[in-house]
Amino acid sequence: MRDVAIIGVGLTQFGENWDQSIRDLFAEAALKAMESAKIEKVDSLYVGSMSSGLYAYQEHLGSLMADYVGQIGVPAVRIESACSSGGQAVRMGFLDVASGMHDIVLVGGVEKMWDVEDGTFVLATAADQEYEVYNGVTFPGLYAMMARVYMERYGLTREELAQVPIKNHKHGVNNPYAQFPFEIDLKAVLSSSMVADPLRLLDCSPITDGAACVILCPLERAKEFTDKFVKIRAVGSASGPIAFHDHKDLTRLDAVKLAGERAYKMAGLKPEDIDFVEVHDCFSIAEILVAEELGFFDYGTAGKAIAEGQATYGGKIVINPSGGLKAKGHPVGATGVAQIVEAYLQLTGQAGKRQVSNARFGMTQNMGGSGGSCVVHILEAM
Amino acid sequence: MRDVAIIGVGLTQFGENWDQSIRDLFAEAALKAMESAKIEKVDSLYVGSMSSGLYAYQEHLGSLMADYVGQIGVPAVRIESACSSGGQAVRMGFLDVASGMHDIVLVGGVEKMWDVEDGTFVLATAADQEYEVYNGVTFPGLYAMMARVYMERYGLTREELAQVPIKNHKHGVNNPYAQFPFEIDLKAVLSSSMVADPLRLLDCSPITDGAACVILCPLERAKEFTDKFVKIRAVGSASGPIAFHDHKDLTRLDAVKLAGERAYKMAGLKPEDIDFVEVHDCFSIAEILVAEELGFFDYGTAGKAIAEGQATYGGKIVINPSGGLKAKGHPVGATGVAQIVEAYLQLTGQAGKRQVSNARFGMTQNMGGSGGSCVVHILEAM
Numbered sequence: 001m002r003d004v005a006i007i008g009v010g011l012t013q014f015g016e017n018w019d020q021s022i023r024d025l026f027a028e029a030a031l032k033a034m035e036s037a038k039i040e041k042v043d044s045l046y047v048g049s050m051s052s053g054l055y056a057y058q059e060h061l062g063s064l065m066a067d068y069v070g071q072i073g074v075p076a077v078r079i080e081s082a083c084s085s086g087g088q089a090v091r092m093g094f095l096d097v098a099s100g101m102h103d104i105v106l107v108g109g110v111e112k113m114w115d116v117e118d119g120t121f122v123l124a125t126a127a128d129q130e131y132e133v134y135n136g137v138t139f140p141g142l143y144a145m146m147a148r149v150y151m152e153r154y155g156l157t158r159e160e161l162a163q164v165p166i167k168n169h170k171h172g173v174n175n176p177y178a179q180f181p182f183e184i185d186l187k188a189v190l191s192s193s194m195v196a197d198p199l200r201l202l203d204c205s206p207i208t209d210g211a212a213c214v215i216l217c218p219l220e221r222a223k224e225f226t227d228k229f230v231k232i233r234a235v236g237s238a239s240g241p242i243a244f245h246d247h248k249d250l251t252r253l254d255a256v257k258l259a260g261e262r263a264y265k266m267a268g269l270k271p272e273d274i275d276f277v278e279v280h281d282c283f284s285i286a287e288i289l290v291a292e293e294l295g296f297f298d299y300g301t302a303g304k305a306i307a308e309g310q311a312t313y314g315g316k317i318v319i320n321p322s323g324g325l326k327a328k329g330h331p332v333g334a335t336g337v338a339q340i341v342e343a344y345l346q347l348t349g350q351a352g353k354r355q356v357s358n359a360r361f362g363m364t365q366n367m368g369g370s371g372g373s374c375v376v377h378i379l380e381a382m
Numbered sequence: 383m384r385d386v387a388i389i390g391v392g393l394t395q396f397g398e399n400w401d402q403s404i405r406d407l408f409a410e411a412a413l414k415a416m417e418s419a420k421i422e423k424v425d426s427l428y429v430g431s432m433s434s435g436l437y438a439y440q441e442h443l444g445s446l447m448a449d450y451v452g453q454i455g456v457p458a459v460r461i462e463s464a465c466s467s468g469g470q471a472v473r474m475g476f477l478d479v480a481s482g483m484h485d486i487v488l489v490g491g492v493e494k495m496w497d498v499e500d501g502t503f504v505l506a507t508a509a510d511q512e513y514e515v516y517n518g519v520t521f522p523g524l525y526a527m528m529a530r531v532y533m534e535r536y537g538l539t540r541e542e543l544a545q546v547p548i549k550n551h552k553h554g555v556n557n558p559y560a561q562f563p564f565e566i567d568l569k570a571v572l573s574s575s576m577v578a579d580p581l582r583l584l585d586c587s588p589i590t591d592g593a594a595c596v597i598l599c600p601l602e603r604a605k606e607f608t609d610k611f612v613k614i615r616a617v618g619s620a621s622g623p624i625a626f627h628d629h630k631d632l633t634r635l636d637a638v639k640l641a642g643e644r645a646y647k648m649a650g651l652k653p654e655d656i657d658f659v660e661v662h663d664c665f666s667i668a669e670i671l672v673a674e675e676l677g678f679f680d681y682g683t684a685g686k687a688i689a690e691g692q693a694t695y696g697g698k699i700v701i702n703p704s705g706g707l708k709a710k711g712h713p714v715g716a717t718g719v720a721q722i723v724e725a726y727l728q729l730t731g732q733a734g735k736r737q738v739s740n741a742r743f744g745m746t747q748n749m750g751g752s753g754g755s756c757v758v759h760i761l762e763a764m
Contacts, residue, residue, distance in 0.1 A: 001482050021512065045621070053435040057515075059507040060464040063621040063637075063754040067628070073640055075619035076755065077470045080460040082442040088459045092474060099481035100383050125441040130403065133439075237457035239427070239445040246449070255445075258455055372445040373458065 001098040003219035005229045006379070008037025009341040010213045014329030015179040017209040022049075022056045022112035023068045025211040029334075030069045030108055033213035037225050042215070043102035045076040048089030048109035049333035052078070054122040056112050065108065075102075080333075082126030082242075083282065085109060086212065087336025087366030087375035091235050093216045103221065108213035109337035119207050123332070126369040128243035140204060140283070142244045142370040144196035147285035149250040151198065156288075156303040158198055162189035163307035164284035165202050165326045171312070172323020174354035179208055179329030203284040208329035212338035222382075228348040233269070233361070233380040236262030242372030253371035256293035260365070263376040264295075267361075271295035274378070275359040276318040276346060278339035280367035281325050287311075290365055291319060294376070313356070321346060321354045336366030340377060347381040383480040385601035387611045388761070390419025391723040392595045396711030397561040399591035404431075404438045404494035405450045407593040411716075412451045412490055415595035419607050424597070425484040427458040430471030430491035431715035434460070436504040438494050447490065457484075462715075464508030464624075465664065467491060468594065469718025469748030469757035473617050475598045485603065490595035491719035501589050505714070508751040510625035522586060522665070524626045524752040526578035529667035531632040533580065538670075538685040540580055544571035545689035546666035547584050547708045553694070554705020556736035561590050561711030585666040590711035594720035604764075610730040615651070615743070615762040618644030624754030635753035638675040642747070645758040646677075649743075653677035656760070657741040658700040658728060660721035662749035663707050669693075672747055673701060676758070695738070703728060703736045718748030722759060729763040 010032025012025050020028070026047065034040065047061045058064065062076035079089040086109030093107035113119050124138045132142075150156060165184060172178040184202055192201035222229040240255030241247060247254070264270060271294060279294070281287035291302040296317050297310075305311065311319035322328050322342040325335060343362035345351045356362075364377045392414025394407050402410070408429065416422065429443045440446065444458035461471040468491030475489035495501050506520045514524075532538060547566060554560040566584055574583035604611040622637030623629060629636070646652060653676060661676070663669035673684040678699050679692075687693065693701035704710050704724040707717060725744035727733045738744075746759045 023512075051435045051441050053433045053504075053507055056511070057507055058511045059433050059436075059462060060509075060624050060751055060754055062463050062470075063624045063750065064510065066621040067623050067625075071621075072623060073620055073636070075473075075757075076463070076621040077474070077619075078462040080441060080462055081444050081458070088444075091457075092459070092477075095474075095477045095481045095483060098483070099477045101477060101480070122435075125435055125439055127442075128446065129438070129440045130405075238455055239448040239453075239458040241449050241454060242442050242445045243449075254455070368445065369442055372442055375457075 002100060004094050004097045004216055004232045005219040005222035006214050006344050007217055007222050007225045007229045008033045008215040009344050011177045011341055012211045014177055014208050014210040016114050022110055023064060026065045026108055026110040027068050029211035029213040030106060033215050037215040039104060042071050042074060042104045042106040044096050044105045045071060045074050046089040046093050046107045047078045048086035049078055049111060050082050050085045051122050051125060055116055081373045082368030083332045084336055084366045084368035084373045084375050085333040090337060090340055091237055091375055094232055094235055097216050097218055103217055105216040108211060109334035110211035111331035111333040112209050113207045114209050131243050140196040140199055143283035143285055144199045146250055147198050154300040160303055160307040161284055162186055164287050165189060167312050168320050168324040168326045171321050171354055172327025175323045175328055178323045178327050179206055180327050199283055205282045205325035205330035208331040210329060210331035210334045212334045212341050214337060214340055229382055230344050230347045231380040231382055234263045234267035234378040237375040239373050240371050242369050244370040253289050253293050255371050255374040256290050259374040259376040260294040263378050267378045274361050274363045276321055276356045277363040278320055278322060278342050279365045318356045321356055339364035339366055343379045347379055384482060386476050386479045386598055386614045387601040387604035388596050388726050389599055389604050389607045389611045390415045390597040391726050393559045393723055394593045396559055396590050396592040398496050404492055405446060408447045408490055408492040409450050411593035411595040412488060415597050419597040421486060424453055424456060424486045424488040426478050426487045427453060427456050428471040428475050428489045429460045430468035430719060431460055431493060432464050432467045433504050433507060437498055463755045464750030465714045466718055466748045466750035466755045466757050467715040472719060472722055473619055473757055476614055476617055479598050479600055485599055487598040490593060491716035492593035493713035493715040494591050495589045496591050513625050522578040522581055525665035525667055526581045528632055529580050536682040542685055542689040543666055544568055546669050547571060549694050550702050550706040550708045553703050553736055554709025557705045557710055560705045560709050561588055562709050581665055587664045587707035587712035590713040592711055592713035592716045594716045594723050596719060596722050611764055612726050612729045613762045613764055616645045616649035616760040619757040621755050622753050624751050626752040635671050635675050637753050637756040638672050641756040641758040642676045645760050649760045656743050656745045658703055658738045659745040660702055660704060660724050661747045700738045703738055721746035721748055725761045729761055
């Protein structure tokens, strides 16, 4: 396999983008990425999107976006794996370059979520319709069950759980693309609306419009385009049961553990080698469970460790320097690509006030459903 | 890149499968494919499906199917490119094996179309919603325009056009998995309901439930599993404008030409080397246009050539020995994989009464929308 580099990135503002259609969002991020990589033509294109059919009544996104960004003719497909669609699209782009099939590959993710009334119904299509959703449960309820069991088993308090979104909003203040770039305090979290006990509104990632793109090429060609590039050191992916009742333990996410192990093995690295990680904090409890599955903290300890400041600057590892899904926003298909964008910016020293100093290895972890799919990338500064 | 083989295939009956859900369909085809390849475990999984969100209110198909066929844990994603989703999924599986990332890859396609009332609305999400569909056009209308221009320009008669579905139904009689395994005559075509002038009901592929799967592995390992395997000699893919009004010529399908050229180049072959081809005859005119873009007939001549018997056994090339989308059925996400299944059966001498004798090279051509995407595979007998 050839080594693969990232040579350019692009993001739209995350938020309620009423004046942009799904194609406008993608094009803005794609053209920014192509400009940053100083290229005008790509060889192949991937679009991660969870549910453009239900959110925008538009399938066939690969070709639509290829056309709209001036690349008509190139092979182009959409990749879907619920909320991990973006990260999986990057994985497909990686395979495309690694195999030797194509050199310059545009990978983007996009979701236009604000144009439908019942976004929660659409998101629930990532769960098992026949066995879960028809019985009335949606994602806040599923993650609430994880939180309830974890808090009971490990003695995590409601106040400690609140420190996850508080920390992520603190990071998000320094992200100009974030949907909610402001701090929140304990009182705000604890007094926000109850969504699914014990999860309150400020434990939940928001509904977001947005897009993110990256440009990949063979590592050996990266210098032709830019001196700001990173290497994709490893990728690991795994499936898990999409039906939550098939999880063997309600506080464990087997697909995350498996994807992480595969990435560490491919990279020849360990958790202690990683300087920062972008994790899929769709709900505050998710960040805690994921941080444990990826080996950054022992089982049952991540909640308290995050509350004690071990997951921010100066701690054991910086988790979600971008602000995470909570503060940055969660346009589902775009999220996995946006995580890679953040890792690229950090590893090329372009992260501004949220820069993690001397970062050499960055990890991204993108997840679908209640742990039904996961893809982990490890990026290396060059 | 490593050479890639197909070592097993599986199909469900195509038709109105009221007693099977989308997961049942996929599992039946997948387990048949695994049984035929004599394997119990795969390393990676791809699912082609156009619109499981709108047809079955279920996204996240990669992990769902991995779980349902006993392969939980493997990397699994869904690939979407409208009606070429299945063929594109095979392309992704090919890259996965060719790159060296995984050895045993299950690729399937599935669509469960009969469970919703307005299937035509769902199919129209493969066209440009904002510029085409909102103005009232759906696919029968788009292909009717192609037919009208072609007939006017090249003098093709309505009776000659009817010979495409008549020929495909004749082939389909010998396909035990076909939705409509019976012959139709000229009178039946010309007296069937008008759908979009000049296209009548029997010019149109049907609404179909179904699934198809193949197992890929490195060519050098194929003999470990079976003596019935074929080589994927080449794959070519291209995007085109998904909005029909952006086609430069209404009788041309640029993405098909480009995908075909790429496949021929990769294979080092020419149209005259191909013994049979499965083409995407979503409407009768489509088979004619595609046969020209792939170089089997000169522009403007394929309609008459097919009417004269040049595309059946004993002619210049056998087009759609399976019965094509028209007689076999068109479960959109499954179609591209089912084409590969047919080519595998032909090239391993397992096609029964529809066997193309002495076939060495078989081609498949799978298309999205009104030519918005295309993927072409060339398979070689071993």
